[in-house]
Amino acid sequence: MNLQRIHLAYFSATGTTARYMQAISKGIDAAQTNTIKLSEIKDDTITIPANELIVFGIPVFSGRIPQFAQKAIQRIKGNNTPAIITCIYGNRDFDDALLELKNLAQANGFNVVSAAAFVAQHSIFPKVAKGRPHAADLAQAAQFGVRSIQNLHTNAPITIKGSYPYRAIKPVPLRPTTTKQCNNCGSCMKQCPVQAMHPDNPKKIDKKKCISCMHCISICPKQAKKLGGLLYWIASQKFNRNFAMSRENYIVYQAD
Ligand SMILES: Cc1cc2nc3c(=O)[nH]c(=O)nc-3n(C[C@H](O)[C@H](O)[C@H](O)COP(=O)(O)O)c2cc1C
Ligand code: SF4
Ligand code: SF4
Structure with a gap:
Protein backbone atom coordinates (compact mmCIF):
# COMPACT_ATOMS: atom_id res chain seq x y z
CA MET A 1 0.00 0.00 0.00
CA TYR A 166 -6.27 2.39 35.22
CA ARG A 167 -3.70 1.91 37.97
CA ALA A 168 -3.16 5.02 40.13
CA ILE A 169 -0.56 7.54 38.95
CA LYS A 170 2.50 7.13 41.19
CA PRO A 171 5.35 9.59 40.64
CA VAL A 172 8.84 8.04 40.82
CA PRO A 173 10.57 9.49 43.92
CA LEU A 174 13.97 9.86 42.19
CA ARG A 175 15.05 13.28 40.88
CA PRO A 176 18.32 14.19 39.15
CA THR A 177 20.86 16.33 40.97
CA THR A 178 23.41 18.62 39.30
CA THR A 179 27.17 18.34 39.84
CA LYS A 180 29.75 21.11 39.63
CA GLN A 181 30.56 20.00 36.07
CA CYS A 182 27.50 22.04 34.97
CA ASN A 183 28.51 25.09 32.90
CA ASN A 184 25.01 26.62 32.84
CA CYS A 185 24.58 26.07 29.09
CA GLY A 186 20.80 25.88 29.65
CA SER A 187 20.09 23.00 27.23
CA CYS A 188 18.44 20.84 29.86
CA MET A 189 16.26 23.70 31.05
CA LYS A 190 15.09 24.50 27.50
CA GLN A 191 14.31 20.86 26.70
CA CYS A 192 12.66 19.75 29.96
CA PRO A 193 9.17 18.59 28.87
CA VAL A 194 7.51 20.02 31.98
CA GLN A 195 9.63 23.15 32.55
CA ALA A 196 10.84 21.85 35.92
CA MET A 197 14.11 23.80 35.93
CA HIS A 198 14.49 27.37 37.09
CA PRO A 199 14.82 29.61 33.96
CA ASP A 200 17.85 31.44 35.44
CA ASN A 201 19.43 28.45 37.14
CA PRO A 202 19.25 25.02 35.49
CA LYS A 203 20.78 23.45 38.62
CA LYS A 204 17.52 24.10 40.45
CA ILE A 205 14.85 21.46 39.78
CA ASP A 206 11.32 21.93 41.06
CA LYS A 207 10.64 18.54 42.64
CA LYS A 208 6.88 18.97 42.34
CA LYS A 209 7.08 19.56 38.58
CA CYS A 210 9.83 17.06 37.65
CA ILE A 211 8.45 13.78 36.26
CA SER A 212 11.84 11.97 36.51
CA CYS A 213 11.87 11.42 32.74
CA MET A 214 15.72 11.32 32.57
CA HIS A 215 15.90 13.61 29.53
CA CYS A 216 18.23 16.10 31.24
CA ILE A 217 20.59 13.28 32.28
CA SER A 218 20.54 11.88 28.78
CA ILE A 219 21.35 15.14 26.94
CA CYS A 220 23.72 17.01 29.28
CA PRO A 221 27.00 17.50 27.35
CA LYS A 222 28.93 17.66 30.66
CA GLN A 223 27.26 14.61 32.27
CA ALA A 224 26.39 16.95 35.11
CA LYS A 225 22.90 15.60 35.85
CA LYS A 226 22.84 12.39 37.85
CA LEU A 227 20.76 10.04 39.94
CA GLY A 228 22.32 8.84 43.15
CA GLY A 229 21.85 8.23 46.86
CA LEU A 230 20.83 5.26 48.95
CA LEU A 231 17.23 5.09 47.71
CA TYR A 232 18.44 4.87 44.10
CA TRP A 233 21.04 2.23 44.99
CA ILE A 234 18.44 0.07 46.79
CA ALA A 235 15.90 0.43 43.96
CA SER A 236 18.59 -0.42 41.36
CA GLN A 237 19.50 -3.64 43.18
CA LYS A 238 15.84 -4.64 43.30
CA PHE A 239 15.15 -3.84 39.64
CA ASN A 240 18.35 -5.49 38.40
CA ARG A 241 17.39 -8.66 40.30
CA ASN A 242 13.64 -8.75 39.58
CA PHE A 243 13.63 -7.80 35.90
CA ALA A 244 16.76 -9.52 34.65
CA MET A 245 14.85 -11.84 32.33
CA SER A 246 14.29 -10.25 28.91
CA ARG A 247 10.64 -9.92 27.91
C1 LIG B 1 9.53 7.87 35.46
C2 LIG B 1 9.70 6.55 34.76
C3 LIG B 1 8.83 5.52 35.03
C4 LIG B 1 8.98 4.30 34.36
N1 LIG B 1 8.06 3.30 34.59
C5 LIG B 1 8.18 2.12 33.93
C6 LIG B 1 7.23 1.09 34.12
O1 LIG B 1 6.22 1.23 34.80
N2 LIG B 1 7.44 -0.10 33.51
C7 LIG B 1 8.54 -0.32 32.72
O2 LIG B 1 8.70 -1.44 32.25
N3 LIG B 1 9.43 0.67 32.46
C8 LIG B 1 9.27 1.88 33.04
N4 LIG B 1 10.16 2.90 32.78
C9 LIG B 1 11.20 2.70 31.75
C10 LIG B 1 10.82 3.37 30.42
O3 LIG B 1 9.48 3.12 30.09
C11 LIG B 1 11.71 2.83 29.29
O4 LIG B 1 13.05 2.89 29.64
C12 LIG B 1 11.50 3.55 27.97
O5 LIG B 1 12.28 2.86 27.02
C13 LIG B 1 11.92 5.01 28.00
O6 LIG B 1 11.70 5.56 26.73
P1 LIG B 1 12.60 6.75 26.13
O7 LIG B 1 14.00 6.20 25.96
O8 LIG B 1 11.99 7.05 24.81
O9 LIG B 1 12.54 7.87 27.09
C14 LIG B 1 10.04 4.11 33.43
C15 LIG B 1 10.93 5.16 33.19
C16 LIG B 1 10.77 6.37 33.83
C17 LIG B 1 11.71 7.49 33.50
S1 SF4 C 1 22.73 20.61 30.11
FE1 SF4 C 1 24.23 20.06 31.69
S2 SF4 C 1 25.78 21.65 31.57
FE2 SF4 C 1 23.99 22.43 30.48
S3 SF4 C 1 22.84 23.57 32.07
FE3 SF4 C 1 22.04 21.48 32.06
S4 SF4 C 1 23.20 20.42 33.66
FE4 SF4 C 1 24.32 22.29 33.14
S1 SF4 D 1 14.17 14.49 34.78
FE1 SF4 D 1 12.87 15.22 33.06
S2 SF4 D 1 11.25 16.34 34.08
FE2 SF4 D 1 12.89 16.14 35.60
S3 SF4 D 1 14.10 18.00 35.36
FE3 SF4 D 1 15.04 16.44 34.06
S4 SF4 D 1 14.14 16.79 32.03
FE4 SF4 D 1 12.83 17.84 33.52
Missing part, protein backbone atom coordinates in the same frame (compact mmCIF):
# COMPACT_ATOMS: atom_id res chain seq x y z
CA ASN A 2 1.34 3.45 -0.93
CA LEU A 3 0.75 6.04 1.75
CA GLN A 4 1.32 9.69 0.92
CA ARG A 5 1.96 10.95 4.42
CA ILE A 6 2.47 9.56 7.90
CA HIS A 7 2.82 11.41 11.18
CA LEU A 8 5.08 10.17 13.96
CA ALA A 9 3.67 11.63 17.20
CA TYR A 10 5.87 10.80 20.16
CA PHE A 11 7.81 11.72 23.25
CA SER A 12 11.21 10.17 23.87
CA ALA A 13 13.22 11.25 26.92
CA THR A 14 16.23 8.98 26.40
CA GLY A 15 15.89 8.05 22.73
CA THR A 16 14.54 4.49 22.74
CA THR A 17 10.98 5.45 21.73
CA ALA A 18 12.47 7.53 18.90
CA ARG A 19 14.44 4.50 17.66
CA TYR A 20 11.33 2.32 17.58
CA MET A 21 9.41 5.06 15.77
CA GLN A 22 12.09 5.27 13.07
CA ALA A 23 12.01 1.48 12.64
CA ILE A 24 8.20 1.38 12.27
CA SER A 25 8.35 4.28 9.82
CA LYS A 26 10.97 2.42 7.77
CA GLY A 27 8.53 -0.51 7.48
CA ILE A 28 5.70 1.78 6.35
CA ASP A 29 7.86 3.58 3.80
CA ALA A 30 5.51 6.52 3.13
CA ALA A 31 6.27 9.27 0.61
CA GLN A 32 6.35 11.91 3.38
CA THR A 33 7.00 11.66 7.12
CA ASN A 34 6.03 14.42 9.53
CA THR A 35 7.28 14.40 13.13
CA ILE A 36 5.06 15.71 15.94
CA LYS A 37 7.01 16.13 19.19
CA LEU A 38 4.48 15.83 22.00
CA SER A 39 6.66 17.93 24.32
CA GLU A 40 6.38 20.85 21.87
CA ILE A 41 2.58 20.90 21.48
CA LYS A 42 1.21 24.00 23.16
CA ASP A 43 -2.38 25.27 22.79
CA ASP A 44 -2.83 24.43 19.13
CA THR A 45 -5.02 21.59 17.82
CA ILE A 46 -3.67 19.36 15.04
CA THR A 47 -6.08 17.51 12.75
CA ILE A 48 -4.92 14.50 10.74
CA PRO A 49 -7.09 13.73 7.68
CA ALA A 50 -8.62 10.28 7.08
CA ASN A 51 -6.37 9.47 4.10
CA GLU A 52 -3.18 9.79 6.19
CA LEU A 53 -1.81 7.70 9.07
CA ILE A 54 -0.54 8.52 12.54
CA VAL A 55 1.87 6.47 14.66
CA PHE A 56 1.82 7.25 18.39
CA GLY A 57 4.87 6.37 20.53
CA ILE A 58 4.93 6.87 24.30
CA PRO A 59 7.34 5.64 27.00
CA VAL A 60 5.61 3.89 29.90
CA PHE A 61 5.95 5.74 33.22
CA SER A 62 4.73 3.77 36.26
CA GLY A 63 2.46 1.66 34.09
CA ARG A 64 0.74 4.71 32.58
CA ILE A 65 1.19 7.39 29.93
CA PRO A 66 3.01 10.48 31.29
CA GLN A 67 0.33 13.06 32.08
CA PHE A 68 1.77 15.87 29.96
CA ALA A 69 1.82 13.48 26.97
CA GLN A 70 -1.79 12.55 27.63
CA LYS A 71 -2.74 16.24 27.43
CA ALA A 72 -0.72 16.68 24.23
CA ILE A 73 -2.38 13.65 22.59
CA GLN A 74 -5.78 15.17 23.38
CA ARG A 75 -4.81 18.06 21.06
CA ILE A 76 -4.37 15.71 18.08
CA LYS A 77 -7.65 14.93 16.34
CA GLY A 78 -8.55 12.37 13.69
CA ASN A 79 -11.52 11.93 11.40
CA ASN A 80 -11.73 8.14 11.46
CA THR A 81 -8.01 8.39 10.64
CA PRO A 82 -6.00 5.15 10.95
CA ALA A 83 -3.60 5.04 13.90
CA ILE A 84 -0.84 2.69 15.02
CA ILE A 85 -0.27 2.95 18.77
CA THR A 86 2.90 1.95 20.61
CA CYS A 87 4.23 2.07 24.15
CA ILE A 88 7.88 1.54 24.96
CA TYR A 89 8.67 0.05 28.37
CA GLY A 90 11.71 -0.94 30.39
CA ASN A 91 11.14 -4.71 30.74
CA ARG A 92 9.08 -4.49 33.95
CA ASP A 93 5.52 -4.16 32.57
CA PHE A 94 3.43 -1.76 30.51
CA ASP A 95 0.38 -2.36 32.75
CA ASP A 96 -2.47 -0.08 31.54
CA ALA A 97 -0.47 2.30 29.33
CA LEU A 98 -1.33 0.77 25.96
CA LEU A 99 -5.03 0.46 26.82
CA GLU A 100 -4.98 4.08 27.99
CA LEU A 101 -3.39 5.13 24.68
CA LYS A 102 -5.98 3.17 22.69
CA ASN A 103 -8.85 4.81 24.58
CA LEU A 104 -7.32 8.28 24.12
CA ALA A 105 -6.77 7.73 20.39
CA GLN A 106 -10.26 6.35 19.79
CA ALA A 107 -11.89 9.16 21.78
CA ASN A 108 -10.07 11.62 19.49
CA GLY A 109 -11.40 10.15 16.26
CA PHE A 110 -8.69 7.62 15.36
CA ASN A 111 -9.26 4.10 14.04
CA VAL A 112 -6.66 2.05 15.95
CA VAL A 113 -5.47 -0.59 13.48
CA SER A 114 -2.61 -2.10 15.48
CA ALA A 115 -0.87 -1.79 18.82
CA ALA A 116 2.47 -2.78 20.30
CA ALA A 117 4.39 -2.56 23.56
CA PHE A 118 8.10 -2.78 22.77
CA VAL A 119 10.86 -3.44 25.30
CA ALA A 120 13.80 -1.05 25.69
CA GLN A 121 16.62 -0.42 28.13
CA HIS A 122 15.16 0.96 31.35
CA SER A 123 15.86 4.69 31.41
CA ILE A 124 16.22 4.83 35.22
CA PHE A 125 17.89 1.44 35.77
CA PRO A 126 20.02 0.98 32.63
CA LYS A 127 21.19 -2.55 33.51
CA VAL A 128 17.60 -3.70 32.99
CA ALA A 129 17.10 -4.72 29.32
CA LYS A 130 20.54 -3.23 28.67
CA GLY A 131 21.16 -2.36 25.02
CA ARG A 132 17.59 -2.91 23.83
CA PRO A 133 16.24 -2.30 21.28
CA HIS A 134 18.54 -4.85 19.64
CA ALA A 135 18.63 -5.26 15.86
CA ALA A 136 16.01 -8.04 16.16
CA ASP A 137 13.63 -5.69 18.05
CA LEU A 138 13.99 -3.03 15.35
CA ALA A 139 13.45 -5.58 12.59
CA GLN A 140 10.29 -6.72 14.39
CA ALA A 141 9.13 -3.08 14.66
CA ALA A 142 9.70 -2.55 10.92
CA GLN A 143 7.73 -5.72 10.17
CA PHE A 144 4.98 -4.47 12.49
CA GLY A 145 4.85 -1.32 10.31
CA VAL A 146 4.58 -3.39 7.12
CA ARG A 147 1.75 -5.56 8.48
CA SER A 148 -0.12 -2.65 10.13
CA ILE A 149 -0.76 -0.84 6.84
CA GLN A 150 -2.20 -3.87 5.06
CA ASN A 151 -5.70 -3.10 6.31
CA LEU A 152 -6.09 0.52 7.28
CA HIS A 153 -9.79 1.15 6.80
CA THR A 154 -11.59 -1.84 8.33
CA ASN A 155 -12.71 -0.46 11.72
CA ALA A 156 -12.74 -3.89 13.38
CA PRO A 157 -12.41 -4.16 17.18
CA ILE A 158 -8.95 -4.43 18.74
CA THR A 159 -8.37 -6.01 22.15
CA ILE A 160 -5.47 -4.78 24.26
CA LYS A 161 -4.07 -5.99 27.58
CA GLY A 162 -4.76 -3.68 30.51
CA SER A 163 -7.54 -2.78 32.90
CA TYR A 164 -9.85 0.14 33.57
CA PRO A 165 -9.97 1.99 35.96
CA GLU A 248 9.18 -10.24 24.43
CA ASN A 249 7.53 -7.45 22.48
CA TYR A 250 3.72 -7.49 22.58
CA ILE A 251 1.95 -6.95 19.25
CA VAL A 252 -1.76 -7.02 18.30
CA TYR A 253 -3.78 -6.17 15.20
CA GLN A 254 -7.47 -5.43 14.65
CA ALA A 255 -9.63 -8.57 15.03
CA ASP A 256 -6.64 -10.76 15.95
